[in-house]
Amino acid sequence: MTDKRTNQLPIADTRTVRRAFFRLLGSEKRRAVIAVGLHLIAAVAAAVAPILLGDMLDELSTGSGTGQIDKLALGIVAAIVAVVAFTWAGTYVSYKLGERLSARMRVQFVERALRLPMPVVEQAGSGDLMTRSSADVPEAGVLFRDGLPQVTVSILKVLVFFGAMLIASPLLGLCMLVVVPPLWVGTRWYLKRGRDGYLAEREAESSIGDTIGASADGARTTEAYRLRAQRDAAGDATVAKHWKAARYTLFLRSVYFPFLDGAYALPTAAVLLVGGAFYFNGEVTLGTVASCAVLTRQIMFPIDHILMWVEKVQRGFAAMSRIEGVAEAEDAEANATTERPTDGTVDLTEVRYAYPTSPRDVLHGVTLSVPAGQRLAVVGPSGAGKSTLARLISGSDVPREGRAAIGGVDVAALPLDERRKRVTLVTQEHHVFTASLRDNLILAKAEATDDELREALAAVGADWAFDLPEGLDTPLGGKNRELDAASAQQIALARIILADPDVVILDEATAMLDPRAARDTERALGAVLEGRTVIAIAHRLHTAHDADRIAVVEDGRVAELGNHDELIALDGHYAALWRAWHGEDTSRKFAEDGEEAATETDEQGAFASSANTL
Ligand SMILES: Nc1ncnc2c1ncn2[C@@H]1O[C@H](COP(=O)(O)OP(=O)(O)OP(=O)(O)O)[C@@H](O)[C@H]1O
Numbered sequence: 001m002t003d004k005r006t007n008q009l010p011i012a013d014t015r016t017v018r019r020a021f022f023r024l025l026g027s028e029k030r031r032a033v034i035a036v037g038l039h040l041i042a043a044v045a046a047a048v049a050p051i052l053l054g055d056m057l058d059e060l061s062t063g064s065g066t067g068q069i070d071k072l073a074l075g076i077v078a079a080i081v082a083v084v085a086f087t088w089a090g091t092y093v094s095y096k097l098g099e100r101l102s103a104r105m106r107v108q109f110v111e112r113a114l115r116l117p118m119p120v121v122e123q124a125g126s127g128d129l130m131t132r133s134s135a136d137v138p139e140a141g142v143l144f145r146d147g148l149p150q151v152t153v154s155i156l157k158v159l160v161f162f163g164a165m166l167i168a169s170p171l172l173g174l175c176m177l178v179v180v181p182p183l184w185v186g187t188r189w190y191l192k193r194g195r196d197g198y199l200a201e202r203e204a205e206s207s208i209g210d211t212i213g214a215s216a217d218g219a220r221t222t223e224a225y226r227l228r229a230q231r232d233a234a235g236d237a238t239v240a241k242h243w244k245a246a247r248y249t250l251f252l253r254s255v256y257f258p259f260l261d262g263a264y265a266l267p268t269a270a271v272l273l274v275g276g277a278f279y280f281n282g283e284v285t286l287g288t289v290a291s292c293a294v295l296t297r298q299i300m301f302p303i304d305h306i307l308m309w310v311e312k313v314q315r316g317f318a319a320m321s322r323i324e325g326v327a328e329a330e331d332a333e334a335n336a337t338t339e340r341p342t343d344g345t346v347d348l349t350e351v352r353y354a355y356p357t358s359p360r361d362v363l364h365g366v367t368l369s370v371p372a373g374q375r376l377a378v379v380g381p382s383g384a385g386k387s388t389l390a391r392l393i394s395g396s397d398v399p400r401e402g403r404a405a406i407g408g409v410d411v412a413a414l415p416l417d418e419r420r421k422r423v424t425l426v427t428q429e430h431h432v433f434t435a436s437l438r439d440n441l442i443l444a445k446a447e448a449t450d451d452e453l454r455e456a457l458a459a460v461g462a463d464w465a466f467d468l469p470e471g472l473d474t475p476l477g478g479k480n481r482e483l484d485a486a487s488a489q490q491i492a493l494a495r496i497i498l499a500d501p502d503v504v505i506l507d508e509a510t511a512m513l514d515p516r517a518a519r520d521t522e523r524a525l526g527a528v529l530e531g532r533t534v535i536a537i538a539h540r541l542h543t544a545h546d547a548d549r550i551a552v553v554e555d556g557r558v559a560e561l562g563n564h565d566e567l568i569a570l571d572g573h574y575a576a577l578w579r580a581w582h583g584e585d586t587s588r589k590f591a592e593d594g595e596e597a598a599t600e601t602d603e604q605g606a607f608a609s610s611a612n613t614l
Pocket residue numbers: 355356357358362380381382383384385386387388389
């Protein structure tokens with residue numbers, strides 16, 4: 001589920017964010033209480049020093065002996081030592097607390113992001129998720145690591161210092177309140193505008209990420225179709241949007257912070273004025289006025305700290321809204337079914353589907369049943385809806401109408417882990433991660449032993465893996481050892497063996513390989529697919545020939561369904577395609593000789609050229 005207005009991932013509301021914040025804080029209750037306790041002691045000690053200083057002034061003005069002055073001086077030194085010691089201990093505990101909370105939030109975010117349904121990420125654009133993980137997570141991390149300890153300490157100090165002023169002289173203590181109205185008005189003004197301002201800035205950053213990503217991915221197309229000016233314009237538009245949003249938040253800061261500086265001078269001025277008058281009337285001592293004046297200066301540091309943090313805390317909470325929004329997008333998991341598929345039977349019933357970006361249905365009531373263990377080849381012209389069918393059967397997308405089920409259960413309603421166990425979709429894009437061969441394989445089965453990994457590699461004919469210098473520890477991907485397409489494909493197939501799903505969907509899984517490599521891989525596939533239900537979207541017609549049944553999909557409908565011989569006898573689209581590709585005589589020979597006949601032919605080209613006849 002994406003945000004309808006922005007088409008991005010949802011943004012959690014303030015209440016949800018507050019709840020999430022306190023839930024996270026609650027997970028470290030003991031440390032939080034210890035940190036607050038230590039900082040409280042440090043704040044009390046910090047308030048004691050100016051009070052003792054005032055007492056010392058009074059003692060001096062009354063001409064007391066040095067004994068009393070020495071005691072007060074010793075008290076001040078002890079208070080300062082206590083401030084240093086408890087502040088150090090409190091800071092240590094609270095930073096540790098902040099780090100732990102920040103780490104917990106990161107782990108939670110990664111877990112949620114990995115569970116996001118693919119269509120949700122596709123619709124939102126990967127830039128949105130990237131910005132949330134690369135910008136929002138660190139921003140919220142700052143909130144926990146620095147903001148939370150510093151703001152808590154500052155609040156404690158303000159309360160303790162203000163309490164000390166009230167105890168020293170209630171009237172002078174009340175002078176502190178002159179700072180409240182300007183701070184209240186200024187901060188309200190800032191906060192009211194800040195949340196939306198910072199959210200808009202983040203959204204604009206996401207758009208920049210999306211646009212740059214799209215331009216980089218489509219660089220060749222841009223070159224080929226001379227779309228550079230158009231891509232430049234798209235980039236300029238998103239940068240302009242970000243510039244406008246950043247300027248707005250800069251404007252907010254440039255009004256708010258100078259305003260604060262002016263407000264801070266008010267309490268000290270008030271204490272000196274009122275305190276002076278009271279002193280001359282004999283209502284307060286000089287020491288009390290001095291203590292309160294020092295405290296008004298002292299209290300301004302934590303207040304300033306709090307207000308300085310208002311912006312960062314606000315940014316942190318805005319970032320948390322986006323982080324928690326990922327949990328809302330993932331909500332489908334919460335409603336996952338508890339039913340479990342009985343076997344690998346695939347049933348599509350009256351399935352209709354339209355992509356969210358277009359109102360037009362691309363599947364128009366497809367009904368298809370594949371018994372467990374059977375192999376169905378799906379053929380059809382480009383754009384007929386074959387890949388869309390694959391997405392629905394894998395549960396990556398949900399039909400607009402009708403039902404896509406595995407073993408009698410709606411596949412998209414299964415919890416993600418269960419779905420991954422039951423069905424695997426293999427496309428022509430095989431990603432080799434920058435990690436060891438072992439890490440690349442255990443993605444499919446975290447608890448697999450080295451022997452299991454080797455067996456899986458052997459089963460798919462990945463003999464090269466046994467010659468690697470560091471064996472399963474050999475680093476692959478990135479700047480490490482680069483694998484050719486066929487080897488990458490073998491890793492993908494070995495993952496299927498490890499994941500051991502009931503249903504395997506091959507979406508033109510061998511389309512990017514040259515014909516010989518494709519044949520080798522398809523031979524290896526035999527071991528991989530043994531005993532599973534297989535839906536193979538095929539460009540190469542020998543794949544269709546070998547299947548138990550063939551579905552010809554045309555314009556979002558199943559136009560023909562049967563085995564190779566039945567469809568040839570039907571003399572419809574498939575037969576026409578087969579003749580166009582092979583010729584009558586070869587066809588008969590192929591049927592007799594089995595798979596060997598097609599070895600060297602570029603069947604994909606033949607299919608493409610004949611596709612329109614389907
Ligand atoms: N992400 C998408 N958003 C909008 N429309 C899409 C999307 N993906 C596919 N379509 C449209 O849906 C229709 C079916 O596409 P699909 O990819 O399922 O066909 P296909 O038979 O697999 O084609 P090909 O053999 O070229 O891969 C096409 O009209 C295509 O333009």
